Amino acid sequence: MSALRWTRGAAGLGRVLRSPGPHRPASEEGPLSGLGSSRRRSAASPREQAVQREWGHAELLEVLEARVRQLRAEGAPEMRVKKVQVDQPPQGRSSRWAQKLEAEKKVKQRHQAKADLQKQPLESRTLHTEPRIRSKKLAGYLHQSKKGAPKSSEEEQLARVLQAVLAKLGSREAGTPARTKAKAVETHILFLQQKLRTFFECCVCTGQLPLAHHMLVTHHNNQDKQQVLTLDMYNMVLLGWARKGSFRELVYVFIMLTDAGLSPDLHSYAAALQCMGRRDQDAHTIQRCLKQMAEEGFQPQLLFTNLVLEEEDRAALLRAVVKGEPAFCPPPQASNLVSTPVLLKDFYSKEGPVSYPKLHLPLDTLQDLFYQQLHVELSSSVSVQSVEEAPVMTKEVIEARKTLKALRSKWEVELLRVLRETKAKMGSQAYEGQPTLYPFLCLLSEGEFVSILMQALQVLPAQGEPLFQLAQNLGLQVFNRHLVKQKQVTNHVQKLGQQYSQYLRLLASDTQVAPCLPREYWDSLGSLETPAQQPWSVPVLLQLGKQLAELLVQAVQMPRSLAARHGAQNFIPVLYHVYSFRSYRQVGILKPHPAFTHLLETAAEPTLTFETTEVPMLCPPLPWTSLHSGAYLLSSTKIMRATEGTTQHQRLLERCPPAQLHGALDALTQLGNCAWRVNGRLLDLVLQIFRDKGCMRLGVPPPRSEAPRPAKHQLPPGSTPVHKSELRKELARCLKAAREMHSLRSEALYRLSLAQHLRDRVFWLPHNMDFRGRTYPCPPHFNHLGSDLARALLEFAEGRPLGPRGLDWLKIHLINLTGLRKRDSLRMRLAFADEVMGEILDSADNPLTGQKWWMKADEPWQTLACCMEVAQAVRSPDPTAYVSHLPVHQDGSCNGLQHYAALGRDSVGAASVNLTPSDLPQDVYREVATQVEELRQQDAKEGLQVAQALEGFVSRKVVKQTVMTVVYGVTRYGGRLQIEKRLRELSDFPQEFVWEASHYLVRQVFKSLQEMFSSTRAIQRWLTESANLISHAGWPVEWVTPLGIPIIQPYHRESKIQVKGGLQSITFTSSVDDSQ
Known part of the structure; x- marks a missing residue:
C-alpha cells in the first residue's frame, strides 16, 4: 500500500474513481452520472462523445481537487488509498470550474491579507x-x-x-x-x-x-x-x-x-x-x-x-x-509705502510724527489683561454663568444634576472608544490608498474631540438642529482649534508675548514712544506672520462634521427608565435622526430625545459655553497689518467675511498692492482699539425685567412658557372642514410664535449673560468687514451694533468731559432718541428737553416705579441710559467738567438715497434726505408716507375697498423699511413682505385685508419714490442694466471703493452639491464658482 496525498492531480483521482475495488461504486456511472446525461443524448459522434465524457470527468474532478485542497488547508487528515494508475487529462484546454475556483481563491487571499494588514499597527x-x-x-x-x-x-x-x-x-x-x-x-x-x-x-x-x-x-x-x-x-x-x-x-x-x-x-x-x-x-x-x-x-x-x-x-x-551664490544678500524688509488711494494720499504723505490716542490703562494692567486673553484663547472656549433665575434646589433638581453628571462621564468614555475604533478603521483604509478622514481625526487630541462633541450635545435645541448646520459647525470648530494648536506647536506663542509687550508701550497711558500708527509700530517690531492656511471647503467641513455627528449618535445613550418608568432596563439613543419639511424641502435633523431635554430643563445648569471668537477680548486686539494678521491673538479671523467656500474676495485682496489697503487696515485697527464697559445700573434693570417674564414692548423677550396657546386643542364632533382648517392654522401660528419667542429669548440670554460676565471689566471688540467694505464687530452676541437694548448696555471705558456745550448736545440727543420732535429744529428740541426735565429726572430716579416717561420713546433703553447721564451731569457741581461715558450713535437720513441723490445731482431728492441747507430737518419716510396717503385717499373716493380699509393705517413706520431698502435692490415681492409684517403688527387693522393691502401699498410706495427720486431711479436702472451685461459676458461685477478696497460680487447660478454616505446624504446649494 502506498499513500496518495490529497495534493495529487485531478486525473489521478479520476483513475481512482474508475478503478475497481471497495472505493468504487457498483454502478458504472455512479451517483454523479446525471450531470452529464443530457450531453450523452446529443447527436455527436462516438469519438466526440468520448472526448466530452473525458472533459466532463475532468471538470468534476478538478472541483473535487479544489475541495481536497480546501480541506487540507483547514487541517483535515490525510487519506491513504491503494496505489493506482492515473491517466492525464487532455492538455491545452481550460476549465471554467478551474477559473471560477481560482478567482474565489484569489478573493479569499485578498480578504485574508486585508485582515492580516488590519491586525498590524499602522506605523509598521x-x-x-x-x-x-x-x-x-x-x-x-x-x-x-x-x-x-x-x-x-x-x-x-x-x-x-x-x-x-x-x-x-x-x-x-x-x-x-x-x-x-x-x-x-x-x-x-x-x-x-x-x-x-x-x-x-x-x-x-x-x-x-x-x-x-x-x-x-x-x-x-x-x-x-x-x-x-x-x-x-x-x-x-x-x-x-x-x-x-x-x-x-x-x-x-x-x-x-x-x-x-x-x-x-x-x-x-x-x-x-x-x-x-x-x-x-x-x-x-x-x-x-x-x-x-x-x-x-x-x-x-x-x-x-x-x-x-x-x-x-x-x-x-x-x-x-x-x-x-556666495554674493547673494537677502532683500531688506519693504519700507512703509505711502497709501495709494487719492482720498488718503495727503494723510499718509505728511512728514513728521503721527499723533495716536493712548488708552487710559497703565502698562502693567494691559500686560495682565494680555495673559488673561491668551489663557482664554488657548483653552478655545469660555464658560459663562447664565443669568436665568436659579431654580430652588429641590430633591428633583439635585437628582437630575447627579444623573447628568453620571451620564456624561459614561458618554465621554464611550465617545473615546468609538472615536478610536473609527480612527483605526479609517487609518487602515487610508493606508490602502483611500483619502479618508483619518489625518483629520489626528489633528487634535482625542480628548479635544470628545470635548467638542459633548459641548455640541449640550447646546442642541429641543426642536433639533439640521444635520447640515450641525456638521458645518463641528467641522469649523475642529478647523479653528487646529489653527490654534499649530501656533502652540511652533514658537509662535512665546514670540507673540514678547512682541505684544513691546506693542503695549504704544498704547499704555504711562509710557512714551515715538508716536506712529499701530500698524507701522507693529511692523517695526518684526514680522510674526506665518504661512496662511487655506480654509477648508464646505464639502470637507460637512464630511468631517457629519462623521463626528455620527459618532455622537452612535455612542450617546441613556437608560430607558428615564423615558418610561416601567420600561425595560436597557439603553436607548439620546439623539435621533429624523426628517422634516422646512419651506417645502425635506431636511435631515438630529433631534434629542424628549426625556433628555426634560432632564436638562429639570437640572437647569447655570453655565453657558462660548467659543473664543464669540466673546469680546480682554486686551487690545492685534493691529491689522495684512490680510492674515490682526484681531484675536491666536484665533484665526478673516479680514473680509463672506459665505463659506467663497475665495474670490481673498484672491482679489491678495492681488492688491499692500499700500492700497493701509487705509482699511488702519481704520479696522482704530475701531478695535476702542475700549468698552457695561452700564451696570441699566443691566440690573434689564435683568429684573428679564427674570420677571420679560416685556416685548421694551425688547426683553418673555420665556417660551408665555407663548400664545390655541383656544381649542380638539375639534367638537361634527366639525366642518373649514373649522379643521382654521384650527390647523391657529396651531401653526402658535407653534411659530413659540419658536420665535424661544429664539429671541436665547439671544437675549446670551447677550445678558455675557454682559453680566464682563461687568466691572474693560473689554475690546475686534472688527473686520464684509465684502462691500462695511465694518462689523467680530463677537456676534454682545457688541455696540444691534437692537436698542444692545446699544444701551455699553459705555465707553474712557470718558470725556462734557465741556461748555456738551450738556446741551446730550439733551438734544435724548430728544432724538424719543422720536417726539423729529420735525423740530435743534433749538426747539433743546427747549423741549428743558420743559420735560422733571420727567427725565423721574425716569432716571424711578425707572420702574415712577411716571415711566422713557418707556414711550422710540428707543426706550437708550433713552433711559441718556436720562441717567443727563441727571448725573445736571446734579454735578460743574456740568462742564462732568466726565461722560455715554456713546452717541449717529445715522444718516436714509444713507442709500443720500448717495444716489448726490450722484444724480437730484435737488428734490437731496432736500428730502438733508443734503441741502434747511432750518428744519427733513424726513423722507414721512414724506413718502404722506404721498402714499394722498394716493390712497384718491382711490378711496373712487370706491376702492382696500384703500378704504387702509384709512388711518398709512404711517411712517409702515413704509420706512421698504423705502430704506429700495436703494439696495429690494423687489416688489420683498417690499410686499416687509409691509405685510408691519400691518400684522397693527392689532386694529382687519387681518383679512393684509395680503391685498400689502400689494396695494408696495405699488404706491414705488410710484411715490419714482416721482420723488427720478434721477435716483434712473441711476439704479443703469447700474442694474450694466450688471446684467457684465454677467452675461461671464464676469462678476467688480469695483474699488474710495478707500482702495477692491469689491467683487461673485453671484453665480446655484448648483447642487451632494456629500454622500453616513446617516444621510447632505445636498446643499452653492453659488460659489472658484474658476472665476
Missing part, C-alpha cells in the same frame, strides 16, 4: 515610496540612481537625478506635455481636489509624511486619479520632506511632478532649496536649481519677498542660496 505597514514613471527618460534616471550604487554615493546619484529632472524641464520630451489649467473644472473633480488637498495638508501637519507620500504615489500611478492631483498637492509633500531633510523622497516627488506634466513654481523650488540647506548639499546641485529657477523667470530675491516663510524655513533657504 509598508507604504509605497517609489512612483511608476511613464516618461522613459525620467524612469531611466531613477533606475540609474538605484543601480548598484553604494550607500556612500546614493546621495550623489540622487543629486544627479534631480539635476537631470531640472534639465528636462527646459525641453520636455514628446508624450509628456506640460499640463495646462482647464478653464472650468467639473464640480465633482473640484471637490475631489479640495478633499485631497486638505488630506495632504493634514498629513503634513500631523507628521504623517509617509502616508501623504503613499497617497501621492497611489494617485500618480493611476492615470485617471493623476488628473486630480494639482501642483499645490505636490508642493505640500515637497515642503514636508524638505523640513525633514529627506532628499530621496523629495527627489521622488520632484520626478512625479515633472512626469505629471507640471512645471515647478516658486514654492517647489523653495522646498527643494530648503532641503538642500538642511542637508548641506553640494554647491553644484544648488547652482543647477538656481539656474533652472532663473530660466523659469524666478529670481532668488522672490523667495524672500513673495513667500511667507517660517523662521526655520527661511534660515535653511538662505543657507542654500548663499552656498550656491
Whole structure:
C-alpha cells in the first residue's frame, strides 16, 4: 500500500474513481452520472462523445481537487488509498470550474491579507515610496540612481537625478506635455481636489509624511486619479520632506511632478532649496536649481519677498542660496509705502510724527489683561454663568444634576472608544490608498474631540438642529482649534508675548514712544506672520462634521427608565435622526430625545459655553497689518467675511498692492482699539425685567412658557372642514410664535449673560468687514451694533468731559432718541428737553416705579441710559467738567438715497434726505408716507375697498423699511413682505385685508419714490442694466471703493452639491464658482 496525498492531480483521482475495488461504486456511472446525461443524448459522434465524457470527468474532478485542497488547508487528515494508475487529462484546454475556483481563491487571499494588514499597527505597514514613471527618460534616471550604487554615493546619484529632472524641464520630451489649467473644472473633480488637498495638508501637519507620500504615489500611478492631483498637492509633500531633510523622497516627488506634466513654481523650488540647506548639499546641485529657477523667470530675491516663510524655513533657504551664490544678500524688509488711494494720499504723505490716542490703562494692567486673553484663547472656549433665575434646589433638581453628571462621564468614555475604533478603521483604509478622514481625526487630541462633541450635545435645541448646520459647525470648530494648536506647536506663542509687550508701550497711558500708527509700530517690531492656511471647503467641513455627528449618535445613550418608568432596563439613543419639511424641502435633523431635554430643563445648569471668537477680548486686539494678521491673538479671523467656500474676495485682496489697503487696515485697527464697559445700573434693570417674564414692548423677550396657546386643542364632533382648517392654522401660528419667542429669548440670554460676565471689566471688540467694505464687530452676541437694548448696555471705558456745550448736545440727543420732535429744529428740541426735565429726572430716579416717561420713546433703553447721564451731569457741581461715558450713535437720513441723490445731482431728492441747507430737518419716510396717503385717499373716493380699509393705517413706520431698502435692490415681492409684517403688527387693522393691502401699498410706495427720486431711479436702472451685461459676458461685477478696497460680487447660478454616505446624504446649494 502506498499513500496518495490529497495534493495529487485531478486525473489521478479520476483513475481512482474508475478503478475497481471497495472505493468504487457498483454502478458504472455512479451517483454523479446525471450531470452529464443530457450531453450523452446529443447527436455527436462516438469519438466526440468520448472526448466530452473525458472533459466532463475532468471538470468534476478538478472541483473535487479544489475541495481536497480546501480541506487540507483547514487541517483535515490525510487519506491513504491503494496505489493506482492515473491517466492525464487532455492538455491545452481550460476549465471554467478551474477559473471560477481560482478567482474565489484569489478573493479569499485578498480578504485574508486585508485582515492580516488590519491586525498590524499602522506605523509598521509598508507604504509605497517609489512612483511608476511613464516618461522613459525620467524612469531611466531613477533606475540609474538605484543601480548598484553604494550607500556612500546614493546621495550623489540622487543629486544627479534631480539635476537631470531640472534639465528636462527646459525641453520636455514628446508624450509628456506640460499640463495646462482647464478653464472650468467639473464640480465633482473640484471637490475631489479640495478633499485631497486638505488630506495632504493634514498629513503634513500631523507628521504623517509617509502616508501623504503613499497617497501621492497611489494617485500618480493611476492615470485617471493623476488628473486630480494639482501642483499645490505636490508642493505640500515637497515642503514636508524638505523640513525633514529627506532628499530621496523629495527627489521622488520632484520626478512625479515633472512626469505629471507640471512645471515647478516658486514654492517647489523653495522646498527643494530648503532641503538642500538642511542637508548641506553640494554647491553644484544648488547652482543647477538656481539656474533652472532663473530660466523659469524666478529670481532668488522672490523667495524672500513673495513667500511667507517660517523662521526655520527661511534660515535653511538662505543657507542654500548663499552656498550656491556666495554674493547673494537677502532683500531688506519693504519700507512703509505711502497709501495709494487719492482720498488718503495727503494723510499718509505728511512728514513728521503721527499723533495716536493712548488708552487710559497703565502698562502693567494691559500686560495682565494680555495673559488673561491668551489663557482664554488657548483653552478655545469660555464658560459663562447664565443669568436665568436659579431654580430652588429641590430633591428633583439635585437628582437630575447627579444623573447628568453620571451620564456624561459614561458618554465621554464611550465617545473615546468609538472615536478610536473609527480612527483605526479609517487609518487602515487610508493606508490602502483611500483619502479618508483619518489625518483629520489626528489633528487634535482625542480628548479635544470628545470635548467638542459633548459641548455640541449640550447646546442642541429641543426642536433639533439640521444635520447640515450641525456638521458645518463641528467641522469649523475642529478647523479653528487646529489653527490654534499649530501656533502652540511652533514658537509662535512665546514670540507673540514678547512682541505684544513691546506693542503695549504704544498704547499704555504711562509710557512714551515715538508716536506712529499701530500698524507701522507693529511692523517695526518684526514680522510674526506665518504661512496662511487655506480654509477648508464646505464639502470637507460637512464630511468631517457629519462623521463626528455620527459618532455622537452612535455612542450617546441613556437608560430607558428615564423615558418610561416601567420600561425595560436597557439603553436607548439620546439623539435621533429624523426628517422634516422646512419651506417645502425635506431636511435631515438630529433631534434629542424628549426625556433628555426634560432632564436638562429639570437640572437647569447655570453655565453657558462660548467659543473664543464669540466673546469680546480682554486686551487690545492685534493691529491689522495684512490680510492674515490682526484681531484675536491666536484665533484665526478673516479680514473680509463672506459665505463659506467663497475665495474670490481673498484672491482679489491678495492681488492688491499692500499700500492700497493701509487705509482699511488702519481704520479696522482704530475701531478695535476702542475700549468698552457695561452700564451696570441699566443691566440690573434689564435683568429684573428679564427674570420677571420679560416685556416685548421694551425688547426683553418673555420665556417660551408665555407663548400664545390655541383656544381649542380638539375639534367638537361634527366639525366642518373649514373649522379643521382654521384650527390647523391657529396651531401653526402658535407653534411659530413659540419658536420665535424661544429664539429671541436665547439671544437675549446670551447677550445678558455675557454682559453680566464682563461687568466691572474693560473689554475690546475686534472688527473686520464684509465684502462691500462695511465694518462689523467680530463677537456676534454682545457688541455696540444691534437692537436698542444692545446699544444701551455699553459705555465707553474712557470718558470725556462734557465741556461748555456738551450738556446741551446730550439733551438734544435724548430728544432724538424719543422720536417726539423729529420735525423740530435743534433749538426747539433743546427747549423741549428743558420743559420735560422733571420727567427725565423721574425716569432716571424711578425707572420702574415712577411716571415711566422713557418707556414711550422710540428707543426706550437708550433713552433711559441718556436720562441717567443727563441727571448725573445736571446734579454735578460743574456740568462742564462732568466726565461722560455715554456713546452717541449717529445715522444718516436714509444713507442709500443720500448717495444716489448726490450722484444724480437730484435737488428734490437731496432736500428730502438733508443734503441741502434747511432750518428744519427733513424726513423722507414721512414724506413718502404722506404721498402714499394722498394716493390712497384718491382711490378711496373712487370706491376702492382696500384703500378704504387702509384709512388711518398709512404711517411712517409702515413704509420706512421698504423705502430704506429700495436703494439696495429690494423687489416688489420683498417690499410686499416687509409691509405685510408691519400691518400684522397693527392689532386694529382687519387681518383679512393684509395680503391685498400689502400689494396695494408696495405699488404706491414705488410710484411715490419714482416721482420723488427720478434721477435716483434712473441711476439704479443703469447700474442694474450694466450688471446684467457684465454677467452675461461671464464676469462678476467688480469695483474699488474710495478707500482702495477692491469689491467683487461673485453671484453665480446655484448648483447642487451632494456629500454622500453616513446617516444621510447632505445636498446643499452653492453659488460659489472658484474658476472665476
